[in-house]
Amino acid sequence: MSLGFTLTYLGLIVLIPLAMVFVKTSGLGFAGAWAAVSTPRVLAAVRLTFGLSLVAGVINCVCGFLVAWVLVRYRFPGRRFLDASVDLPFAMPTAVAGITLTTLYAPKGWIGQYFEQAGIQVAYTPLGILLALTFIGLPFVVRTLQPVLEELDAAQEEAAASLGATRWQTFRRIVFPPLVPALITGSTLAFARAVGEYGSVVFIAGNMPGKTEIVPLLIITKLEQNDYAGATALAALMLVISFALLLLINTLQRRMARRHRK
Amino acid sequence: MNVPSRSTEDPLLVRAALIVVAAGFLGLFLFVPLVAIFAEAFAKGVKVYFAALTEDNARSATLLTVSVAAISVPLNAVFGVAAAWAISKFHFRGKSLLLALIDLPFAVSPVVSGLVYVLLFGAQGLFGPWLKAHGIPIIFALPGMVLATIFVTFPFVARELIPLMQAQGSDQEYAALSLGATGWQTFRRVTLPNIKWALFYGVILCNARAMGEFGAVSVVSGHIRGETNTLPLHVEALYYEYNSAAAFACASVLSLLGLVTLGIKTFIEWRSGHRRSKH
Numbered sequence: 001m002s003l004g005f006t007l008t009y010l011g012l013i014v015l016i017p018l019a020m021v022f023v024k025t026s027g028l029g030f031a032g033a034w035a036a037v038s039t040p041r042v043l044a045a046v047r048l049t050f051g052l053s054l055v056a057g058v059i060n061c062v063c064g065f066l067v068a069w070v071l072v073r074y075r076f077p078g079r080r081f082l083d084a085s086v087d088l089p090f091a092m093p094t095a096v097a098g099i100t101l102t103t104l105y106a107p108k109g110w111i112g113q114y115f116e117q118a119g120i121q122v123a124y125t126p127l128g129i130l131l132a133l134t135f136i137g138l139p140f141v142v143r144t145l146q147p148v149l150e151e152l153d154a155a156q157e158e159a160a161a162s163l164g165a166t167r168w169q170t171f172r173r174i175v176f177p178p179l180v181p182a183l184i185t186g187s188t189l190a191f192a193r194a195v196g197e198y199g200s201v202v203f204i205a206g207n208m209p210g211k212t213e214i215v216p217l218l219i220i221t222k223l224e225q226n227d228y229a230g231a232t233a234l235a236a237l238m239l240v241i242s243f244a245l246l247l248l249i250n251t252l253q254r255r256m257a258r259r260h261r262k
Numbered sequence: 263m264n265v266p267s268r269s270t271e272d273p274l275l276v277r278a279a280l281i282v283v284a285a286g287f288l289g290l291f292l293f294v295p296l297v298a299i300f301a302e303a304f305a306k307g308v309k310v311y312f313a314a315l316t317e318d319n320a321r322s323a324t325l326l327t328v329s330v331a332a333i334s335v336p337l338n339a340v341f342g343v344a345a346a347w348a349i350s351k352f353h354f355r356g357k358s359l360l361l362a363l364i365d366l367p368f369a370v371s372p373v374v375s376g377l378v379y380v381l382l383f384g385a386q387g388l389f390g391p392w393l394k395a396h397g398i399p400i401i402f403a404l405p406g407m408v409l410a411t412i413f414v415t416f417p418f419v420a421r422e423l424i425p426l427m428q429a430q431g432s433d434q435e436y437a438a439l440s441l442g443a444t445g446w447q448t449f450r451r452v453t454l455p456n457i458k459w460a461l462f463y464g465v466i467l468c469n470a471r472a473m474g475e476f477g478a479v480s481v482v483s484g485h486i487r488g489e490t491n492t493l494p495l496h497v498e499a500l501y502y503e504y505n506s507a508a509a510f511a512c513a514s515v516l517s518l519l520g521l522v523t524l525g526i527k528t529f530i531e532w533r534s535g536h537r538r539s540k541h
Contacts, residue, residue, distance in 0.1 A: 003348035006360075009341045013412055014366055017378035020388065024381055063287060070284040074277055082285060084528045088292045091520035093474025094372075095494040096513040099501045100295045103302060103510075110298060111290075135291065167272060196371025198477035199494070203501065216373040220481060223377065228386055235374045246369040250362060 018239065025236040028229055036233035041209050042218065046237075049215040052126060053194035056133035061187040063134075064141025065179075071142070072149040086142045089135050094199025101132055102204040124206030129214065132201045137190030144186030148179055148256070185252045192245040196238065299517050302510035314500075314508035315515065322488045323496035323512070329404070330479075330492060331472040334411040339465050342419025347453070350427035351435065361424070367416040375413045376481025379406055402484030407492065410478040415468045422464035423457055430456055463530055470523040474516055 025033050036042075071083050089097065105112040105122040115122050122128045152175065160170040198216040206212040213221075215238060222231035272280075304311055314320060345364060349357060367375065381387050383400040393400060400406045434456070438448040454461075476494040483490045491499060493512055500509035 002344040003352060003354065006341065006345040006348045009344075010360075010363060013409070014363065014416060017382055017413070018366070018370070020378055020381040021374070066280065067284050067288060070280050073272070074281055076281050078285070082288055084524060085288055085292050087524050087527065088296060088520075091470065091524040092296075093476060093494050093513075093516045093520065095476040095497050096299065096474070096516050096520075097295070098476075099497065099509060099513060100299050100302075103506070104295060104298050110294065135295075138291070192369060196369075196374070198371065198373050198480075203498075216371050216477065219371075219373050219377060223380065223481065226386075228381070231377060232381065235377050238371055238374055242369040242371070246362070246365070 021232055021235050021239055024228070024232040028233060032229065033233040033236070036230045037237055041213070042230075042234060044210045045213050045215045045218045048126065048129070048213070049195055052130050052133055053191050056130055056137050056194050057187045057191035059130075059134050060137045060141045060190045061183055064138055064145060064186060064190075065183060067138075068142045068145040068149055072146055086139050089137075090139050094136070094197070095203075097135060097200040098132065098203035101135060101200065102128070105131060105204065123204050124212065126212060128204040128206070129201055129212060132204050133194040133197060136197055136200050137194050140189040140193065141183070141186035144189065145179065145182050148182040152178065181252060181256045185249060185256065188245060188249050188252065192242060192249070195245075196242060296517065299510055299514050302506060303514040305510075306507040310507050311511045314511035317508075319488045319491070320493075320496060320508075320512055323491045323493045324515075326404070326407075326491070327473050327493040330407050330411050331469055333408045334415060334472050335465060335469050337412060338415055338468055339419045339461070341416075342421075342423055342464055343457075343461065345420045346423035346427045346457075347449075349424055350430075351432045364417050364420050367413055372414060372475065372477025373481055376410045376478040378413070379409050379482055401482050402486075402490060404490075406482035407479050407490070410482045411472050411475055414475050414478045415472045418468035418471060419461065419464035422460045422467070426457060426460045427453075459530065459534075463527070466523055466526055470519055473519055
């Protein structure tokens with residue numbers, strides 16, 4: 001009975017509505033769907049969204065690694081507090097994060113004024129979008145990496161050190177390699193989240209078509225203009241990409257679990 | 263936990279430098295925004311702050327946010343328990359597929375989550391004409407916002423319960439059943455006490471997300487002041503009117519909700535001594 005209920009609820013709330021996107025898109029025909037997503041405006045939005053999400057993923061890979069390393073390996077006052085604060089981007093509603101980042105990095109904001117002096121505008125430019133995408137993605141990398149770092153085998157490190165390896169050699173050859181799958185998984189999670197992100201980006205983006213317009217916003221704009229076909233085709237594209245990413249993440253996580261068991 | 267011995271310890275200088283860089287980064291990147299919310303909210307004084315929270319539109323937005331969460335969170339909690347029960351107590355084919363499908367909403371952009379319901383129930387949607395003929399409002403009304411919120415918060419409770427119930431196995435339930443307890447008695451007396459903390463935590467997470475959801479609800483809400491604006495949408499409206507103090511006042515309430523949730527999470531982790539899932 002519980003299985004029947006689970007499947008019914010899942011079907012009604014998630015599967016049938018999601019299937020609608022593909023039913024509607026297939027109604028357009030391949031040519032129609034392609035025409036809807038191959039306009040210069042859509043292509044620019046796709047390029048911007050995926051490009052910046054990728055850069056944000058790479059930045060989070062580096063910064064997330066540093067943060068996870070410091071939190072797991074070192075003991076210092078305030079460590080618990082820093083550890084808890086990593087979850088802030090998850091805890092803050094996206095719209096709140098959006099208006100806050102925009103206010104902070106606007107030309108007259110607390111942080112934005114210093115960038116302004118240096119002649120760099122952050123808010124309402126691609127740099128602002130990148131900032132928001134990095135902000136929401138950071139916890140994914142840190143939280144994926146932390147448990148793996150905690151369970152690293154100290155014996156191997158000690159062996160390397162006692163055999164005369166320098167600290168850097170030990171890090172590069174012994175410590176780092178087993179962390180790579182977790183690092184990739186975390187960054188992919190951050191990337192996947194960034195691609196679909198709306199609330200925390202839309203305020204700081206500037207939303208200029210062709211320049212600072214992200215795909216989720218373009219979907220909403222098309223809906224508001226009653227361009228259902230365009231919105232749906234774009235949503236189908238997004239869904240296909242996020243499913244592919246989900247599959248990749250699942251495969252990576254399964255591989256990590258298998259390696260872990262060995 | 264590693265207790266670093268001398269040979270595997272980083273040099274003091276490296277350690278100090280990395281700690282300073284990481285703390286500085288987190289402080290500037292995560293902590294300053296948190297401070298900024300409250301600074302902006304109180305920028306025009308305590309009076310303006312409370313006036314912004316008690317003004318009519320803010321009140322109705324708060325009420326709507328609470329109503330949406332009050333409907334969607336219990337539904338997802340019941341689903342979460344049922345799904346975790348089915349997955350952990352029975353053997354059937356396609357279990358891993360089911361697990362992947364439960365996680366699906368996490369992978370979907372909030373905007374697309376809202377859009378799917380517009381395609382079903384909107385004016386040009388599949389059931390749109392029928393709904394219109396019968397005068398049943400879904401899109402741009404409470405039911406649509408509830409549906410979108412359920413979709414977005416769908417996996418939270420199930421995800422907390424599934425690993426726990428799988429780890430606990432079904433021995434205790436079998437014992438209870440063989441001693442003559444009914445299925446419902448077994449659930450209430452044996453299963454529920456075992457999962458109550460995870461259930462509580464899942465519900466808290468689900469609720470925080472439900473109340474803070476912006477993208478999906480934005481698509482299905484009509485953005486009518488005092489009627490279909492939830493608190494996050496009200497924040498947006500105030501912000502675009504350059505009413506920054508009021509926008510941040512309402513935002514600070516949402517942040518407090520997030521902070522309390524984070525506090526409970528940290529407390530439960532500290533109590534149980536291990537880390538929980540992400541999202």
